[in-house]
Amino acid sequence: MxxxxxxxxxxxxxxxxxxxxxxxxxxxxxxxxxxxxxxxxxxxxxxxxxxxxxxxxxxxxxxxxxxxxxxxxxxxxxxxxxxxxxxxxxxxxxxxxxxxxxxxxxxxxxxxxxxxxNSKPMAVPDALDIDGDYLRRKISEKPKLLAKAFLIDQAIIRGIGNAYADEILWAARISPKSVVGKIPSSEIDVLLNAIRTVLLDAIDEIRKANPDTISGEVREFLKVHNPDRQQSPSGRPIIKEQVASKSTYFTDEQVLYT
The missing domain is CATH 3.20.190.10 (MutM-like, N-terminal)
Incomplete structure (x- = not known):
């Protein structure tokens, strides 16, 4: 997708x-x-x-x-x-x-x-438009959600899907199985930065790889959500499990908050 x-x-x-x-x-x-x-x-x-x-x-x-x-x-x-x-x-x-x-x-x-x-504009903000206050408020409203489920919920943040949720959580070093309400406040800022950085970097990578594209997916550059990779760029083995009913890629360097 x-x-x-x-x-x-x-x-x-x-x-x-x-x-x-x-x-x-x-x-x-x-x-x-x-x-x-x-x-x-x-x-x-x-x-x-x-x-x-x-x-x-x-x-x-x-x-x-x-x-x-x-x-x-x-x-x-x-x-x-x-x-x-x-x-x-x-x-x-x-x-x-x-x-x-x-x-x-x-x-x-x-x-x-x-x-x-002519559908009505969506009230839910885009992933590139959220700030720390919004992220903390939504976490406080849904504290029991797993981090993976939180990021891909389009009623919370629009635009992030399965692959980029994994990339964002790896960049933030947060386990996809973490309970969002247990993530320390300081790490919420890290997560927010990872959302923006991962998505903007991916836009640049796609433009470089296929500048005229209007269809399909360019995913070869992904660091963990990538079936062709056995290890993350930091050298840790990539684990694949079902999390939030999705095929999820992560490593043991990602902290589990429960």
Missing amino acids: PELPDLTVFSDNLTSKLKGKKVRSAEYHKDKRLNVSPEELQNTLTNSHLDSAERSGKEIQFKFSNGATLLVHLMLSGGFAISKTPEFVKFRVLTIFFDDDTALVVSDPKGLVTVNL
Whole structure:
């Protein structure tokens, strides 16, 4: 599943490739997971111009010149493609046709992609926007959650998924099995710094590895959540266990707070 760093690069590239294009039509190819009728989607977007694509948590929000917004969540296996022959793209969920004979296609072999027209802004902050006060307040509200479960809960912090939760916790040297309410206050600051540093560094790594990407995942640089690695960069064996119902990678150098 694409996470915050992947989606940040996708959104920048989609804006670069599509900004200013006029929508000729929009076709939704499924019978669910759209919050309005396909006809309303078509009528709203046709003849508008695409102004930008902006990441919002784990979603990408497309903004149009008529004030409409379209929020796309790629879920586990969705992706974007820009094509002059969109009919040949497999597993299409949504196709937005532009007047220059190109199209933006959202596809998903599992059919789980969600599309929302003019949905209300999310109240939950993005992972890159939180501060120490917010993090401590949420920990005080959910003190019994495990650290892994806390970071991937999109009702607490938006944008962090399974892979980057592991990377953040390793960088902060906090075990994913730690109880968040038991983490010392000084280590909350370390965790906050790790969230920002890991995510921003990952955005840079993805841009270097695949600067034009609008789909897929670049994960080869990950330090612990990486099946190809046996040891962390500090030389400790990587352990793989199920934590918070997720395949979790960590090391014994991460402190367990219980």
